Amino acid sequence: MNNSLTEQDKDLISEFSSLSDNYWDFKNEDTRCYTHGIHGYPAVMVAPISRNLIRIAKKHQEVNSILDPFMGSGSVLIESQVANINNIYGVDLNPLAKLLSKVRTTKLSEKQLYQIENNFIKKLNNEFDKYNDKINNFDHFIVDEKKLDITEKKGWGYETELYFQEYKQKYCDDFIFPTFKNIGFWFTPKTIYSLQIIKNVIKMFKQKDIRDFLLITFSETIRKVSNTKNGEFKLVRISKEQILKNTTNTKNEFLTILEKNISKMREFVKILESSNSNVKIISGDTRNIKSIKSIPDNSIDLVITSPPYGDSQTTVAYGQYSRLSLQWLDLEISDDIDIKTLDKSLLGGIPYKDKTQWSFLESKTLVNSLTKIANVDPFRADDVFSFYIDLDKCIYGITKKMKIGGYQYWVVGNRTVKGENLRTDKIITEMAEKYGLNYIYTFGRNIINKSMPSLNSPTNETGKRVATMTKEIIVVLKKVEN
Template sequence: MEQTKQKTKMLNTKQAAIFLGVSTKTIYRMEKKGLLHPIRTPGGQRRFPKHSLETYLNKSREFAAPQNPSKFLVKEDENVYLFNSSELKQKSQTHQRINRLEQIISLGGYSNHNQHYNYNNNIKHWIEEWDFKKYQTKTYTHGFHNYPAMFIPQIARKLISVFSEEKDTVCDIFCGSGTTLVESSLLNRNSIGIELNPLAVLIARVKTTPINPKNLTDKLKFIIDEYESIKDVHPYFFTNIDFWFKKDVINDLTRLKQAISKIPEENIRNFFFVCFSNVVRIVSYTRHGEFKLFRSPNKMTDKFKPDVTSEFIKICENNIIGMKEYVNNIFPHTHSRIIMGDATKDNGIPNNSVDLIITSPPYGDSRTTVAYGQFSRLSSQWLDLLPPNIKDIDKELIGGKNNVNLSDPILDKSITLKFSINSIADKDEERAKEVLSFYIDLNKALIQAHNILKPNKYFCLIIGNRTVKELVLKTDTIICELAENIGFIQQGIFYRNIPNKRMPSRNSPTNEAGKTGSTMLKESIILLRKVY
């Protein structure tokens, strides 16, 4: 009886820290990396089963400091890693780091990240919450790779939970790097994603393909061994490569790409190519903190000496642990299908076959809003992702071509759109054509969405209202007006603040000295239902 009572004894965070001989901050880091797995009280407080702490200690006896993981969990940038980057400069320490990663993986525990979704603790708060400003958004595989205007997973999960059932099929017609698809597999839904950008397709496929993390650590060792064995290398080349990379960085990236390419399994090879893609941007001359391609003056000095292998192992470490969490939380028989295609066209999805569509389309043409193509260019060139006939992916994306007529029939389907185009045309006809081209393509995507969605099912769009020529384009209203002509009915619009935006609160839309305007501060969540 006493033994049973001891096994079920629960410790709070402070007690768990004392038991392990660490600080409470270390407890939080250990939880974040999947080393400890507390349960939550109805009030949201952590409780650690004492027997699980004892199990952790028993399994981690081979660690250099089993009772003090803070000795090897080090915070760099926004992530927590096992060792400082400086330790990777010697070959033995590189392998030591990978060995420690193997030990973390072998512990068997994992995090389910429920605390980062938090709807079980306070249902009223969950219903009212749309900003998710204080929530961790890099859970599971969501943190594998940066991508412009990434969809917040908590919003996707909330909409999927409310508007679909387990075993349903959820579709994202502008799936980007796959947030909706990841959340669908975690909620026991099948998913389909459509995306035209080859780099985003690669990222989405990797994020939704479960791989045994032990296999990944084994292959990481293989990659490093192959990398170190390559002595003579013919440097990779594409136009202006030396404008964006140092010569020694080009050589190191070439060696690393060759090492990854020797992995025979496609899904594992792609996993490491996504890690490689992250490294490409980090070790290039490009600025941090923005998506357009500009060289950083801070990197154009002799002090900028990026370590390709160090950055690669750091990213692999984070992603392998994320994969461990994903593999242990997805439902086993769900599947995700990513189609590299154009959402404005038929992509072979049967009519009336999808139970829910959730998407966050571009807010405008890629050239003048979010530079998806510019962000992807260097990685796409290194990984040979772009077809030979496509030089600028932004021109292929929605609204990329403006060979339209300002009297297009679409203007009769939305009074708001007609007013907006006429107002812009009075100031700049070419700009009006660019804006109209975007809405023509968006309307085509709405028509395709209507075709594949089942009757009486929901279509959820997250969109922002941008400003052109000092006119706020009410895209949410325009979508609702266009949708009603297709066979949807508007069920409501929610509004959310955009936290942590990578843009100033004001800019100069007219390029006139001293004349500024507000940038986009809110998003609209549009709920449509297919009625016929």
Template sequence: MEELGIVDDQLVKEFDKLPADFWDFKNEDTKELTHSIHNYPAVMVYPISRNIISIVKKYQNIESLLDPFMGSGTVLLEGILANIEKVYGNDLNPLAHRISKAKTTLIGDEIVQYRDKLVFDLEKEYEKYDKILNMVTGYVDEAGYDITAKVLDKGNWGENAPGILNEYLVKMNCEIKIPNIKNLGFWFVPKCILELQIIKSIIAEIDNDDIKDYFMLCFSETTRLASNRRNGEFKMYRMTPEKVKKYNPNVKKIFLQILDANVEKMNSFRNRVGYKNNSIVSLSLDDATKLVSIPENSIDLVITSPPYGDSRTTVAYGQFSRVSLQWCDYEKLSYKEIIDIDKKLMGGTSYKKGFSYDLPSEVLKKALDEILEDDNNLERAGDVYSFYRDLSQVLDTVTKKCRKNSYQFWVVGNRTVKHVKLPTDEILVELGKTKGLKHITTLGRTISNKVMPSENSPTNEAGKKVKTMNKELIVIFRKET
């Protein structure tokens, strides 16, 4: 294989030529093709990776691309569109894995017939179960269950919805079975649960695995949108009891809208790539600190956006995915395994009893000392240390997977903890120096379309909110040795 040339100056010149707001992509349609087939937190809009790939490709022959934190697979799809031979994606969250797989697996035009059959079967089932669907809310109410109860009391609807509904279905001589999903009633009203199970059962019968997975993802998105969660938030908060009482989502309509939009998206993906995906896409569900299935010294380009911080105090990817993972039975995870996903993500290891600082970053050390100045802040300092300790390991692992002279693009956000700024871009540069990485440059961008909490509480005190994270930085490295 030909060696990769050093093209630092050419790249910097290219970046310097661009207007200051080039990387913002304020007015861009970021939903084309199979991008956005399913919601996901903190998606990195595709024009970022599209432009990085096209600029680097002018100067280097890129045969392999890696995103160790693929999330919804945005970077991977761009790799396919750029005809990169080997595209590697990784994420510890099984939902991210499913979305990325569905987004990057090309399906032929038979998808349209499968869609038509699904809609036909669905209408038939809705007709067949019309009475059962119409009577269920009254049944649960008359049996004395409070579907709005806040606490998950024993014997209450929140915890016992599957049992209560299965009893009802037996009484009605109906063969539908509600799966034993923990806290199902807390998140769904009775009729919604029955409808979701009807839709899921039809999808489960589909005889083409790629299409089944694609449609199951439409179902996954439906479970989230039809649940009792508060609108427009990635953290799982339930609606007020008053709203739950009146809530009557049109589940079939929600599902059919998602289904049709996504069939359209697959059709446009197929039209764009000309009926053939030239890339070999390899996805793994590994910890980014390990990446065992990715060969060493094999990657030509890395584009990635790691989390901004630990899941507890920034974006809870696991919590966002919980309802989908339970309903779709992805990877057959137990409830405990699903609940524990956030703890396995970056910064999940707890150091609240203390840590001995061992990372090669003076900037981070200074920030941690400031957080620690206040006696009570050991726990927050521990969280911060835990996150950067993982980031350092990921950088190490990713660099081992890369070829000499390959470039890495890290899109990061700087946050504030206890009023102390954490300049992740500078920390990353310091860490990179000890791993054989040359810092080429750092580009800035203003976030406009990334769906993120625009405010958080760096003090972790209720009511105290500080605006944060409307800038992102793209740190660029080259592997020198």
């Protein structure tokens, strides 16, 4: 136990320790209320966690500003709006996270929703009436004339663009098809044509907030109508039989999701009636957060965040999850990061091979674990170290943005690599000390509502799955000096 605790810290600890063991499990709570219910995202921090952390934090400190440096789908930001915190900041490197967080935190007026429910839907229906024969004709061309097996990689799967060109020439159709690689592997001919029509109609709407809302609805539809397995965050294709059996109507699917999202938006607007927060959604690399000027140094009262569990390749592949949406939405990343390498650009993406640096992070727990992993597999130890070296950079930068006296809540998962349980909660606490952060408290929660696989392949061998995380741990730290 830390003996430099203030009365304020002790009160906070006493409140947390008075809660029942299963308080943080939120087994029966609605985690998809208001805009939390728009679009999925891997490893979401379910809303009641941040809602209750904010509620408790506010009893013990003044909270005018909050930061989530790994905002993902923006769930912490939404709850910060509901709690009426003045200045809310979110950062993420994934452009889909940026668009999603923007849409989920931007209120649409009744007038805007009316435009969607009337003008947009009318226009969409007109376009589908106009193009219906062409959609069927394109499908007929691929399946009956060219006699292509639409479940095969060769042909339709990987040479889709050639068939677009041939079809356009033969039928003098000037339709502009999307051009990303291997699109036929992930979508059937009819689905591609239908999705492109929806996208074209969305692009006709010039009002950015309306357009972004529709684009996120479009992105949610893409996953549903693609040949990808539902409930998987990696890109895994359904079986050939399932592709052939699939009779999903893309337009109807989109309209159903749109109706749901409009109703979620109405709930959100209602709950925010008396809230007036200023939300800044920032596209950036948290390892370099110190250089993000739109978040003033020494300004943040509260940080609530859930960082990745480890490198994307062996834990949650945010880049893979987002790839089809990023391609359809033409979302740019940056000059040096492209869609395919996004996972490598996230925390721990590039192995760091210099073992002499292990002790520089000042975490005994980490060095112990790395030594054990290196005995079994030195390369995996490099992967693991690179994640923590990146996380350490983030802790440094995030803390620079905070006021002295501000608290940080880290919601982490302790995964297992090569049989070694990595105590990220302890490692964060130890690494953080050198940046003027005091350890306050740790408590656990069972993962019940979290939409992420509780199993992964920590040995990196396909098919070999080991139970890795059944608990999440929340670590509370406090900035005590600059």
